[in-house]
Amino acid sequence: xxxxxxxxxxxxxxxxxxxxxxxxxxxxxxxxxxxxxxxxxxxxxxxxxxxxxxxxxxxxxxxxxxxxxxxxxxxxxxxxxxxxxxxxxxxxxxxxxxxxxxxxxxxxxxxxxxxxxxxxxxxxxxxxxxxxxxxxxxxxxxxxxxxxxxxxxxxxxxxxxxxxxxxxxxxxxxxxxxxxxxxxxxxxxxxxxxxxxxxxxxxxxxxxxxxxxxxxxxxxxxxxxxxxxxxxxxxxxxxxxxxxxxxxxxxxxxxxxxxxxxxxxxxxxxxxxxxxxxxxxxxxxxxxxxxxxxxxxxxxxxxxxxxxxxxxxxxxxxxxxxxxxxxxxxxxxxxxxxxxxxxxxxxxxxxxxxxxxxxxxxxxxxxxxxxxxxxxxxxxxxxxxxxxxxxxxxxxxxxxxxxxxxxxxxxxxxxxxxxxxxxxxxxx
Amino acid sequence: xxxxxxxxxxxxxxxxxxxxxxxxxxxxxxxxxxxxxxxxxxxxxxxxxxxxxxxxxxxxxxxxxxxxxxxxxxxxxxxxxxxxxxxxxxxxxxxxxxxxxxxxxxxxxxxxxxxxxxxxxxxxxxxxxxxxxxxxxxxxxxxxxxxxxxxxxxxxxxxxxxxxxxxxxxxxxx
Ligand code: SF4
Numbered sequence: 001x002x003x004x005x006x007x008x009x010x011x012x013x014x015x016x017x018x019x020x021x022x023x024x025x026x027x028x029x030x031x032x033x034x035x036x037x038x039x040x041x042x043x044x045x046x047x048x049x050x051x052x053x054x055x056x057x058x059x060x061x062x063x064x065x066x067x068x069x070x071x072x073x074x075x076x077x078x079x080x081x082x083x084x085x086x087x088x089x090x091x092x093x094x095x096x097x098x099x100x101x102x103x104x105x106x107x108x109x110x111x112x113x114x115x116x117x118x119x120x121x122x123x124x125x126x127x128x129x130x131x132x133x134x135x136x137x138x139x140x141x142x143x144x145x146x147x148x149x150x151x152x153x154x155x156x157x158x159x160x161x162x163x164x165x166x167x168x169x170x171x172x173x174x175x176x177x178x179x180x181x182x183x184x185x186x187x188x189x190x191x192x193x194x195x196x197x198x199x200x201x202x203x204x205x206x207x208x209x210x211x212x213x214x215x216x217x218x219x220x221x222x223x224x225x226x227x228x229x230x231x232x233x234x235x236x237x238x239x240x241x242x243x244x245x246x247x248x249x250x251x252x253x254x255x256x257x258x259x260x261x262x263x264x265x266x267x268x269x270x271x272x273x274x275x276x277x278x279x280x281x282x283x284x285x286x287x288x289x290x291x292x293x294x295x296x297x298x299x300x301x302x303x304x305x306x307x308x309x310x311x312x313x314x315x316x317x318x319x320x321x322x323x324x325x326x327x328x329x330x331x332x333x334x335x336x337x338x339x340x341x342x343x344x345x346x347x348x349x350x351x352x353x354x355x356x357x358x359x360x361x362x363x364x365x366x367x368x369x370x371x372x373x374x375x376x377x378x379x380x381x382x383x384x385x386x387x388x389x390x391x392x393x394x395x396x397x398x399x400x401x402x403x404x405x406x407x408x409x410x411x412x413x414x415x416x417x418x419x420x421x422x423x424x425x426x427x428x
Numbered sequence: 429x430x431x432x433x434x435x436x437x438x439x440x441x442x443x444x445x446x447x448x449x450x451x452x453x454x455x456x457x458x459x460x461x462x463x464x465x466x467x468x469x470x471x472x473x474x475x476x477x478x479x480x481x482x483x484x485x486x487x488x489x490x491x492x493x494x495x496x497x498x499x500x501x502x503x504x505x506x507x508x509x510x511x512x513x514x515x516x517x518x519x520x521x522x523x524x525x526x527x528x529x530x531x532x533x534x535x536x537x538x539x540x541x542x543x544x545x546x547x548x549x550x551x552x553x554x555x556x557x558x559x560x561x562x563x564x565x566x567x568x569x570x571x572x573x574x575x576x577x578x579x580x581x582x583x584x585x586x587x588x589x590x591x592x593x594x595x596x597x598x599x600x601x602x
Contacts, residue, residue, distance in 0.1 A: 018601065022584040035455050036500065042458060047595065065456070072456040079458070122499040122523060138501035138527035144598045152584070152594070186443055187493035191522050220496060222522055284472065285443060372452040393447040393497060395470035 002260025005225055006156035006193040009133040009257070013116050015150055024152045025133075028115040030145040032060045033101050035374075036120030038079040040143040052087045053149035059110050060084050061093040063100050064368045065375040073375075099340030099366035102126040102214065102308035106206075107340055109239030113228035113254040118142065118151050123308050123390065124223075125194075125216040129209035130236075131228035131257040133193070136217060156222065157266040158193040160259075163200035165274030170424045172318065173208035174310055174388070174407040176200065177215040178279040180271070182289030190220030192266055195259065200273050201226055206235040207314040214309045215390050218286040228254040278422055281405040284394040292410055295420045302385040303334035303415040304397075305361075305408055307371040310388035311339030313346050315408040320352040322412035322426045328360040329418030335377050337364045359415070373397040386414040430513045430589075432534060433558035434486025436568065437512075438551040441473055444490055445497035446524060448472065450506040452498070460505040467506040487514040487557050489546055495524025495535075504528050514559055516566065518543045529585045530594040534559060536566065542577050549573060561586065 003011070016024040030053075037060070044050050052058055060080060068074035077094075084092035093104060102123055105111060113131035117124060120142040127134035137151060145151050161180060181188070194216045201209065213224025233240075233250045244250035278292040305311070305319050316338060328334045336356050338344040344366060347353050356363055370377025371389040379385055379401030388411050392403040406414070409423035416426060448471045450463055457463055468478040488507070494517040495503060504527045507515065514534045528535035536559065538546070546568065555570040566577045591597040 015602070019583040019587070021582065024602070038458055039460075039501075043595075049595075049599070070456070072458070076456060076458065120499055120501075122497065124499075136499040136523055138499055138504075138523055138530060140501060140527065140530035140594050144594055144602075147595075148598055148602045150598065150602050186496055187519070187521075190493065190496075190519065217497075220493065220521055374452050374455065391447075391497065393445050394472045395451050396447055399451070399470065 001264060002262035004156070004158045004193070004195065004259040004263040004265070005131060005227065005257050006133055006158055006223070007263070009114055009116060010156055012114065021154050022152055023155065024150050025116050027118060027145055027149050027151055028057060029110060029117040030058045030142070030149070031101060031105055031117060031119035031124065032058060032080065032142070033064060033121060034062045034076045034080045035064045036139050036142060038076045040120070040139045040146060041079055041083045044143060044147065049147055052089070052146050055087050055089045057149065058089050058146065059091045059105055060089055061098050061101050061104055062095065063098055064372065066098055066365070066367050067095050069375050097341060099343070100308045100311060100368055102210070103312055103339035103343070106130065106210065107342055109236060112236065113232060113257040118145050122217045123214055125221060126210050126214040126224070126308055128213040128216065128223045128225035129206060130232055131226060131254065133223050133225065135223050154191065156193045157191065158195050159189050160195045160197065160265045160268045162268065162270040163196065163198040163273055164270060165200065165272040166203060167200060167273055167276060170409060170422070171276050171278055172407045172409065173204055173211040175276055175279045176273055177212050178281065178289050178405060179276055181215060181219045181287045182279070184219050184269070186219060186285050186287045188219045189216065192221055194219065194221040194224045196224060196226050202229065205314055206231055207312045210312070211309055215286070218390060227258045278407060278410050280410060280420060281392045284392055286390070286392060286405060292406070292420060292422045295404070296422065298420045299384065299418060300332060300386045300404070300414055300420065301383040302377065302379060303328070303332055303411050304370045304377055304385055304387040304389065305335070305411050306337030306339060306369060307389040308339065309390040310408050311337055311343070313343045315388065316343065316347045316352050319408040319412040320355040322409055322423050323359040323416070324355050326359055326416050326426065328415040331418040332415060334361045334415045335364060335370060336361045337369045338366055340366050370397055386411050386420065430532060432514050432561070434556065435484050436487045436489055436550070436555040436557050437481060437485040438547060439471070439473060439476070439488060439490040440547060440551070441490065442492040443496055444471065444494055446495055446500050446503040447497055449495065449503040450500065455500060455502055460509050463502055463506040464509045467510050482510055485510070485512055487516065488512055489516045491543060492518040494520050496521040499523045501527045501531070504531050504533055508533060529588040532589055532591070532593040534589060536579050536581070538577055538579055546577070549575065561589065
């Protein structure tokens with residue numbers, strides 16, 4: 001019988017099977033940020049095990065609260081900084097060069113098809129867009145990853161999503177993934193790999209595929225995953241052109257990371273997305289999803305465009321197209337956080353930052369920011385935010401606040417009217 | 429090995445997420461102990477008051493998809509520093525479940541019917557329970573009533589509990 005892409009990655013990385021259904025895998029990358037790694041570091045020190053398995057495979061960024069907002073977050077940054085220096089970890093991205101982890105690591109070329117990646121961050125599933133098995137883990141798994149370069153998983157049962165048809169103008173990857181989560185529920189893919197295929201995925205840019213895979217965890221998925229293709233090669237080419245004589249050769253090498261046609265799945269869902277409308281969440285769980293049409297007119301207080309879900313250049317272009325020449329409503333405040341310095345620079349050169357500023361947006365440095373209510377952009381009790389992030393849990397952006405998840409286009413349109421609005425209203 | 433017995437707290441809701449267990453604003457703490465006062469601070473559950481209802485609790489029983497959301501191990505730690513080493517539920521989010529065992533704590537899954545029965549028969553205040561890891565069962569008492577509920581625990585999960593967590597286990601082996 002054939003194998004899924006996740007099974008193939010497991011097979012090629014298997015170090016040990018200490019028990020039935022326990023697969024200890026060799027790791028190609030361990031990603032770290034300043035919220036979950038410092039405790040791992042201090043624990044390793046306390047155990048007199050302050051070592052790293054391979055400094056070149058560990059990539060580090062300060063992104064959640066940056067620049068530091070107080071002494072505690074300054075200390076978290078310091079622990080990470082000192083540790084990176086001490087162990088010769090070269091790829092450490094500090095203030096001025098830092099961006100949201102799941103945006104900056106792919107951008108730097110650290111993610112490749114067929115890789116295994118862990119990070120102490122639930123949205124690590126984002127990197128599956130490259131045909132990678134990438135999973136969020138807790139601090140203890142991270143600790144062992146740092147120390148030994150291994151991590152244990154159960155057999156990667158896979159659920160396949162075949163996305164057919166084509167998305168209408170004004171409908172994006174974010175709408176597709178919100179729709180899917182609405183269909184299967186927040187527990188719909190727990191302990192499963194979510195494999196995304198079909199013409200809609202084939203037509204998506206790498207950025208859109210990252211948006212799609214980013215929210216796999218919101219359905220409980222261990223990892224999202226897409227097959228590598230020509231777009232994957234194009235995205236990675238600047239980093240791999242030394243390794244392959246041509247793009248065709250790279251494509252051939254990547255092509256093995258694809259499920260066999262007779263692979264077996266836990267479930268297969270087929271959706272024709274041709275008639276999909278823009279989607280938005282309405283309560284405190286990411287599976288509570290309605291069409292923007294059904295939610296139209298609900299007033300908001302804040303707009304947030306950014307995060308590892310939708311803070312990439314494609315997202316900024318889409319939002320700026322809606323905002324061009326317009327002003328945000330007097331009743332709202334709006335924040336943009338380009339996800340990385342490179343995205344920020346591109347947006348500057350392309351004149352997008354000007355569009356956002358002219359419309360009345362506050363543009364912050366690249367950071368997680370309002371997404372998790374730890375630093376800037378926190379809501380007051382009873383306030384509502386239209387957000388391009390991935391999580392609408394109670395208290396996520398501040399105690400007593402409400403977050404509606406949506407695409408950058410919908411967020412931009414909502415900024416203009418001050419109420420949840422379909423972006424088609426502002427086109428042309 | 430930790431002790432797995434004592435007073436039970438019932439949390440009657442599915443999909444309790446890690447932001448509710450420990451809000452992100454406390455993730456700036458770098459010791460586990462500092463998380464103690466904030467456990468379940470943002471839990472949305474009628475009539476639940478974290479400052480009142482957590483006293484002396486050792487075991488939590490809840491419903492489906494417990495611990496969904498963020499990967500923060502601060503969630504199990506916040507339980508641990510409050511003396512809670514067991515969560516029993518119909519099922520768990522993968523990362524939370526793994527984090528529990530990685531810390532040498534227990535995340536025990538029971539069938540939906542058993543969870544229903546536990547809520548129906550034992551959730552009035554005063555329930556006490558004990559986890560028997562050799563017998564793979566939970567013994568629960570409340571007033572005059574008592575019951576026994578069997579569960580399955582993989583060899584791997586049990587090995588982690590016995591080793592006191594994944595660091596101890598992995599360091600010997602890899
Ligand atoms: S942007 Fe939000 S979801 Fe993404 S890594 Fe940062 S805090 Fe997590």
